[in-house]
Each structure stands twice: as C-alpha cells, then as structure tokens.
Amino acid sequence: MLELAIKGSKKYWGWVVALLIIAGIGFGFYLKQLGFGLGITGMSRDVSWGFYIAQFTFLVGVAAGGVMVVLPYYLHDYKAFGRITILGEFLAIAAITMCLLFILVDLGQPMRMLNVILYPTPTSVLFWDMIVLNGYLFLNIIIGWNVLEAERNDVHYQKWLKPLIYISIPWAVGIHTVTAFLYCGLPGRGFWLTAILAPRFLASAFAAGPALLILLCLFVRKVTKFDPGKEQIQSLAKIVAYAICVNVFFFLCEVFVVFYSKIPEHMDHIKYLFMGLHGHGSLVPFMWTSMILMFIGIILLVNPATRKNETVLAVACVAVFIGTWIDKGLGMISGGFVPSPLHHVNEYAPTFPEIGITIGVYAVGALVLTVLYKIVVSVKEEVSA
Amino acid sequence: MESSRRKFIKIAGISALGLGVKPVFNVFASSEEHGRKSEIKKSKDALTAEQWGMVIDTRKLTTAEDVEPIINACNKIHNIPDHQNKNHEIKWIWEEEYEHAFPGKENKYLNERIEHLPFLVLCNQCEDPPCCRACPTKATFQREDGIVMMDFHRCIGCRFCMAACPYGSRSFNFRDPRPFIKEKNNEFPTRMKGVVEKCNFCAERLAVGKKPACVEASNGAIAFGDLGDPGSEVRELLRENYTIRRKQGLGTGPSVYYIV
Amino acid sequence: MNDKNKIVIGLIIFVVILTFPFWYNMGKAAPVPEPKLTDKAKAAKECIESKEFMKSEHMQILDVWRDTVVRDTDRIYVSSSGKEFDMSLSNTCLDCHSNKEEFCDKCHDYASADPYCWDCHVDNPKEKK
Numbered sequence: 001m002l003e004l005a006i007k008g009s010k011k012y013w014g015w016v017v018a019l020l021i022i023a024g025i026g027f028g029f030y031l032k033q034l035g036f037g038l039g040i041t042g043m044s045r046d047v048s049w050g051f052y053i054a055q056f057t058f059l060v061g062v063a064a065g066g067v068m069v070v071l072p073y074y075l076h077d078y079k080a081f082g083r084i085t086i087l088g089e090f091l092a093i094a095a096i097t098m099c100l101l102f103i104l105v106d107l108g109q110p111m112r113m114l115n116v117i118l119y120p121t122p123t124s125v126l127f128w129d130m131i132v133l134n135g136y137l138f139l140n141i142i143i144g145w146n147v148l149e150a151e152r153n154d155v156h157y158q159k160w161l162k163p164l165i166y167i168s169i170p171w172a173v174g175i176h177t178v179t180a181f182l183y184c185g186l187p188g189r190g191f192w193l194t195a196i197l198a199p200r201f202l203a204s205a206f207a208a209g210p211a212l213l214i215l216l217c218l219f220v221r222k223v224t225k226f227d228p229g230k231e232q233i234q235s236l237a238k239i240v241a242y243a244i245c246v247n248v249f250f251f252l253c254e255v256f257v258v259f260y261s262k263i264p265e266h267m268d269h270i271k272y273l274f275m276g277l278h279g280h281g282s283l284v285p286f287m288w289t290s291m292i293l294m295f296i297g298i299i300l301l302v303n304p305a306t307r308k309n310e311t312v313l314a315v316a317c318v319a320v321f322i323g324t325w326i327d328k329g330l331g332m333i334s335g336g337f338v339p340s341p342l343h344h345v346n347e348y349a350p351t352f353p354e355i356g357i358t359i360g361v362y363a364v365g366a367l368v369l370t371v372l373y374k375i376v377v378s379v380k381e382e383v384s385a
Numbered sequence: 386m387e388s389s390r391r392k393f394i395k396i397a398g399i400s401a402l403g404l405g406v407k408p409v410f411n412v413f414a415s416s417e418e419h420g421r422k423s424e425i426k427k428s429k430d431a432l433t434a435e436q437w438g439m440v441i442d443t444r445k446l447t448t449a450e451d452v453e454p455i456i457n458a459c460n461k462i463h464n465i466p467d468h469q470n471k472n473h474e475i476k477w478i479w480e481e482e483y484e485h486a487f488p489g490k491e492n493k494y495l496n497e498r499i500e501h502l503p504f505l506v507l508c509n510q511c512e513d514p515p516c517c518r519a520c521p522t523k524a525t526f527q528r529e530d531g532i533v534m535m536d537f538h539r540c541i542g543c544r545f546c547m548a549a550c551p552y553g554s555r556s557f558n559f560r561d562p563r564p565f566i567k568e569k570n571n572e573f574p575t576r577m578k579g580v581v582e583k584c585n586f587c588a589e590r591l592a593v594g595k596k597p598a599c600v601e602a603s604n605g606a607i608a609f610g611d612l613g614d615p616g617s618e619v620r621e622l623l624r625e626n627y628t629i630r631r632k633q634g635l636g637t638g639p640s641v642y643y644i645v
Numbered sequence: 646m647n648d649k650n651k652i653v654i655g656l657i658i659f660v661v662i663l664t665f666p667f668w669y670n671m672g673k674a675a676p677v678p679e680p681k682l683t684d685k686a687k688a689a690k691e692c693i694e695s696k697e698f699m700k701s702e703h704m705q706i707l708d709v710w711r712d713t714v715v716r717d718t719d720r721i722y723v724s725s726s727g728k729e730f731d732m733s734l735s736n737t738c739l740d741c742h743s744n745k746e747e748f749c750d751k752c753h754d755y756a757s758a759d760p761y762c763w764d765c766h767v768d769n770p771k772e773k774k
Contacts, residue, residue: 036560036578037558037559037560037561037578037579038542038557038559038560038578038579039470039472039473039559039560039578041559042472043472043559044471044472044473044474044559045471045472045473045474045475045476045547045553045556045557046553048544048547048548048557049544049548103543106543106544107541107542107543107579108540108541108542108543108544108557108558108578108579108580108581109540109541109542109577109579109580110541112522112539112540112541112542113541115521115522115524115539115541116521116522116541118522119522119523119539121520121521121522121523123517123518123519124518124519124520124521124545125519125545126519126521126543126545127521130521182545183548186515186519186548186549186551187515187549187551187635187636187637188515188550188551188552188632188635189548189551264489265488265489336548337548340553341488341550341551341552341553342481342485342486342488342506342552342553343484343485343488344485346471346472
C-alpha cells in the first residue's frame with residue numbers, strides 16, 4: 001500500500017517537501033543542542049523539564065484520544081465509525097511518533113538511551129512509559145495497516161487481529177494513565193500530587209484527540225473525494241462535548257480541594273498559574289485564555305444548534321484543541337516546577353532553538369500523518385470507485 | 386542435500402555462538418595468568434556504616450564567613466563549576482535561609498537569629514529515596530551504607546530524579562562544565578554535559594578512611610557518623626539535642642539533621 | 646522491461662555507496678602505530694597485568710573497574726602477580742601513562758575508537774594545567 005503515498009498531486013508533494021524542510025531546520029537546531037547540551041533551552045536547575053516534556057504529555061493525550069473511534073466501533077458495533085476508525089488509529093501513530101521524538105530530544109545523553117532496556121528498572125514509571133508507548137505504537141501500526149489492507153482487498157480482516165484490537169482499547173487508557181503517574185507519584189510536587197491527575201489527563205485527551213480528528217475529517221472532505229461522513233463527525237462532536245465538560249469539572253474539583261484546604265504547597269502552583277506569585281506571572285494570560293477557550297468550546301458543543309453547524313463546530317474544535325494544549329502543553333509542566341521545592345520562584349520560557357526543535361518534531365509528525373492519511377484516502381477512493 | 390544443509394546451519398549456528406562466548410572465556414582464562422587469579426577487594430582503611438548520617442549544629446555556623454569555607458572545600462575537591470548563568474548552576478552543598486530550607490515550617494513571628502541564619506543544605510541521603518525509585522536505569526541508586534550515589538557512566542540525562550527530589554538537591558549539566566572549573570582537582574573526575582549530579586557524602590573519601598570534606602572544614606560544627614550505631618557521635622548528639630530535618634513528613638527519611 | 650536503465654543506474658549507485666569506505670580511504674592506509682611509554686611506565690616494567698593481556702583486555706578491565714568502584718564500593722585490585730592497585734583511571738592508569746596523545750590516542754585513532762573517558766577523567770593528573 002505504501003506505493004499509494006508516492007503517487008500524489010503537485011500540492012501534496014509541495015506540502016511534503018515543505019514539511020521536510022521544516023523538519024530539516026529543526027534537525028539543524030537539534031545538532032546544535034547535541035553539541036552544546038540542553039543549555040540552549042530555557043530549562044534550568046529549578047524547572048528541569050520544559051517544552052519538550054510538555055508537548056510529549058499533550059501528544060500522549062492526542063494518541064490516546066484515537067480510542068474514542070475505535071471503542072464504539074469494535075466494542076459497541078457502532079457501524080458509522082467503521083469509516084473513520086482508521087483515521088483515529090493513524091492519528092495515534094503520528095502522535096506517538098512525536099511523543100517518542102520529544103523524549104529523545106529531551107535526553108541529556110541520547111546515545112545512552114538503550115540503558116533503559118539494558119538495566120530495566122520496574123520501579124521507574126519512565127520504564128513502564130517506554131513499554132506502553134512503544135506497545136501502543138506497534139498495536140496501531142499492525143491493526144491499522146491490516147484492517148486497511150483488508151478493506152482494499154474487499155475481504156474481512158484477519159481473525160487474529162481481533163484480540164489485538166480489544167487489547168488496544170485499555171492500552172490507550174494505559175498510555176495516558178502511566179504518563180500521568182510520571183508526575184502524580186512524586187513527593188514534594190504539590191501541583192501534581194493528586195489522584196485526579198490521571199483522570200484529568202484522560203478527559204482532556206478524549207477532548208483534544210477527537211477535536212483534532214474532527215478538524216482532520218473536515219479537511220479530508222474538503223480536499224479529497226473521501227467523505228468521512230456527517231453522522232460520524234456529529235458523533236465525534238458529542239464525545240468532545242462531554243469530554244471537555246468532564247475535563248473542566250475535574251479541574252474545578254482540584255481548585256476546590258486546593259483552595260478550600262488552603263495548603264500552601266498545593267495552592268501556590270495554581271496561584272502562580274492563574275494569579276502570579278511574588279510578582280511572577282508570565283503564564284497568567286495564557287491560563288485564562290485556556291479557560292475561556294474551553295468554556296467557549298463547552299457552550300458551542302453542548303448546544304445542538306451550534307454543534308450541528310459544521311463551521312461553528314470547526315471553531316469550537318479549534319477552541320478546545322488550543323485550550324487543552326495551553327493547559328497541558330504550557331501550564332502543566334511549568335506549573336509543577338514553580339515554585340520550586342525550596343519555594344523559590346524561577347520562571348521558565350522556551351528559547352528560540354528550543355521552539356525550533358519543537359516545531360521540527362511537529363513537522364515530522366505532520367509528515368507521518370500526511371503520508372498515512374494519503375494512503376487511507378487513496379484506498380477509500382479506490383474502493384468506492 | 387536436505388540433511389547436509391541442516392548440518393551446515395547447525396555448525397554455523399554453533400560457531401556463531403562460540404564466537405560470541407569466546408571473549409567471555411578470554412576474560413576468565415586470562416585472569417588466571419601466572420597460575421593465580423586476580424581479585425577485587427575493599428581497602429583496609431575504608432570507613433563503613435549501616436546508614437551514614439550528618440548532624441549540622443547551626444549554633445556554630447552563624448555567618449556567611451562560617452559556611453563559606455565549608456562550601457568551598459566541597460566545590461574544590463569535587464570540581465564544581467561556577468556557571469555565570471543561574472539556570473545552569475551546579476550545587477552540591479549551599480546555603481539557604483530558614484524559610485527556603487524548611488518551607489512549611491516558617492513562622493510569622495520567627496526567632497531573629499534563625500530568620501537570617503545561613504542553613505547549609507545538601508542531598509539528604511534519604512533512607513527511602515524517591516530519586517532512586519524514579520531513575521529508569523539505576524544510574525542513581527542506594528548503597529548498602531545508605532549513600533545515594535550517582536553513576537555518571539550510566540545516566541541518560543532524563544532528569545526524572547530532579548523532578549522526584551523534594552529537596553532540590555540535584556543539578557543537571559546543561560553544558561560542558563570544564564571551562565567553568567576554576568581550580569581543577571585532578572584526582573576527582575569532572576562531569577560531562579547531559580548528566581545529573583549531586584552530593585555523594587564524599588564516598589571517594591570514605592573509601593580511603595577520610596571523613597567528608599565539609600565535615601573536615603567545619604571546625605566541629607558538622608558531625609558525621611553511623612546512624613545505625615547507638616554509640617556513634619551523631620547518635621550521641623541526637624540524644625542530647627533537639628533536632629529537625631527537612632520535610633520529614635514526606636516519609637523519605639532524610640539522614641541530615643539540624644540542631645537549631 | 647522498460648525500466649532497464651533505471652535499474653542499472655540504481656545498481657551503480659548502490660554499489661558505489663556500498664564500497665564507499667574502501668575508495669574513500671584508498672592510499673591512506675596507515676602503519677600500525679606503536680604506543681610510546683613514559684619513563685615512569687618503562688621503569689615499572691609491567692602494567693597491572695602482562696602487556697598482551699592489557700592490550701586486548703584493558704577496556705574490559707576499565708568497564709569492570711568503573712562498575713565495582715562506583716556501584717560495589719570495592720576499590721582495590723589485586724593483580725594475578727599479587728600486587729595491589731587503586732582502581733582509578735585518573736589516579737592509577739593515567740598517572741603512569743600521562744602521555745595520552747602518544748599512548749592512548751595513537752591506537753584509538755588508528756582503530757577509530759573514540760571512548761569518552763576523558764570527558765570526565767583528567768588525562769594528566771600530575772601535571773598542573
């Protein structure tokens with residue numbers, strides 16, 4: 001099927017080349033980082049994880065979100081989603097690829113990466129994260145590829161795929177739970193030390209992932225002959241609506257616990273993010289933007305009239321996606337490190353090369369997504385013709 | 386035809402296995418040169434303990450001049466770089482004010498002496514260290530004598546341990562530290578970029594029978610010894626004085642005590 | 646078979662890439678280097694083990710040393726001839742072999758080995774730098 005990816009229009013190739021160039025520039029910045037060390041980023045002794053790990057966290061969510069089309073189709077036999085499960089699975093592949101790259105660029109000694117396998121340490125959540133992420137990547141490649149090939153050949157997919165598909169559903173929940181456990185099991189980091197972190201991560205994942213999927217469906221319909229379907233998009237929209245509500249609800253639960261108990265170690269981080277602390281508050285405007293966007297998303301998605309209008313729906317999905325991105329890709333990591341365990345306030349902001357590398361990784365992800373979606377669309381067009 | 390091919394594959398397989406095993410045999414075989422085996426052992430002078438611990442008497446360390454030589458002694462023997470950029474700072478032992486050394490214990494109306502006293506902080510060498518739990522490669526691990534060590538050869542620089550440490554005791558080499566080391570101590574290695582480092586309770590000095598550098602430079606203000614030995618100097622001090630530890634509510638079991 | 650030309654060109658490119666190391670290094674074959682010993686090393690006559698053993702096994706020894714020193718806290722090596730040594734690259738090995746360029750690098754460069762030992766361990770401990 002791979003040959004379908006190399007037969008494309010001028011526009012397709014232009015886009016591919018553009019992504020390659022951006023990825024190349026990002027790689028150039030990465031070489032610089034490799035030579036100098038992580039000192040070219042904005043990270044510091046106090047904020048020892050930054051933009052890279054934040055993007056990783058957010059994208060694990062996007063990957064897990066793909067399960068929202070897989071689950072109704074395979075578990076509840078919701079036939080409509082049969083048309084688009086493959087889009088969810090391939091989105092997950094692209095997202096996990098980016099996750100792995102973000103971990104790679106965050107390592108101080110990437111050449112020693114295999115030490116994680118050479119000296120396996122089951123007490124470390126990072127060890128488990130490596131297992132679940134790679135496992136989820138392979139599950140999605142195997143399932144997605146074989147199901148699509150079966151569709152192309154007009155046969156039922158192989159029987160042995162069924163158990164893998166069932167495994168992949170809880171596995172999707174697993175990847176984001178384990179990712180949340182990276183943070184919420186650490187003593188002395190009051191912002192993350194909450195049992196609701198994993199559920200909150202999942203809720204925002206099931207909002208962000210399907211929101212992006214809706215936007216991709218609308219885009220695919222516009223530029224190709226394959227229509228993912230009106231009903232499918234509407235069902236996805238309902239999923240996003242509930243997930244974003246749950247996400248905001250979980251956050252408000254957190255706010256209640258923290259501000260009613262008034263324990264400084266937990267309160268100060270949220271204060272820093274939403275009000276500023278000791279005169280430092282560079283994230284305050286972002287966090288409020290995030291809240292406003294998520295509320296706009298809720299209003300537009302819960303209300304049937306606005307949800308059914310696909311233009312408004314697109315706006316709502318953009319709002320949800322950016323809102324959850326700020327929440328996780330910007331606030332979640334910095335918020336945990338500021339103030340520091342010694343209660344010093346040292347703020348973090350990514351540097352130019354750091355953003356360059358980040359964009360480069362996103363370009364690689366977009367490239368993987370483009371190629372995979374190109375194959376899907378070609379197969380779908382072929383089958384319907 | 387069929388059987389000869391199978392035979393060939395068998396032989397090829399065995400010889401490939403043999404090639405893989407040969408270097409291992411070489412090591413064993415050659416370590417028996419001269420008819421004797423080489424061996425590895427501890428130095429006779431090495432100091433041992435069940436759990437090393439430290440008691441810092443803050444009554445004897447009242448000014449910046451008191452703590453400076455202690456910090457410098459450590460920095461010098463361990464090749465700690467002096468980065469101009471605060472983000473890249475490397476610190477093994479340093480001073481903090483009470484409210485930062487003991488956040489959560491600060492009082493609104495605090496004893497004047499305590500308020501601006503320079504508290505020395507360092508890795509607490511926890512009994513149950515969260516950093517060791519977090520490390521995905523066992524590059525940071527706990528020795529039998531309780532010391533939480535860093536294996537710089539193995540560290541991949543993921544910085545999970547830094548997030549896990551509730552005391553901010555760990556530093557990361559954001560760049561090559563060598564150009565920023567003022568006076569190099571050639572007997573102790575420097576670090577390379579991309580690895581995490583922290584206080585090691587002077588494991589290299591304990592191995593040759595010496596106490597940690599900060600203890601030696603403190604003129605008796607810092608006591609060091611075996612917390613597992615009821616007769617040790619540190620246990621004696623802990624019996625006679627009221628001491629506090631940093632964030633012991635987190636259950637990490639810090640081995641550094643402060644007399645205030 | 647209209648793609649004959651394409652296949653031939655592809656094959657040529659493949660063969661060129663495959664043989665790249667050979668023609669890239671053509672005429673550059675260097676003679677096997679002979680590492681130089683310092684006076685101190687010469688006077689000691691023998692390293693911690695025989696010359697042949699050190700030649701082939703020094704990397705394994707160093708690998709075992711760094712693990713046992715850092716992780717098992719054992720720091721004394723008793724050689725097969727019964728002599729005791731402090732297991733330290735900087736303070737034992739490089740104390741005698743204080744001529745890194747003439748001793749270590751010569752063979753390492755020849756074998757294109759690039760160990761990162763000296764990123765941390767100071768290469769000439771006795772000399773003031």
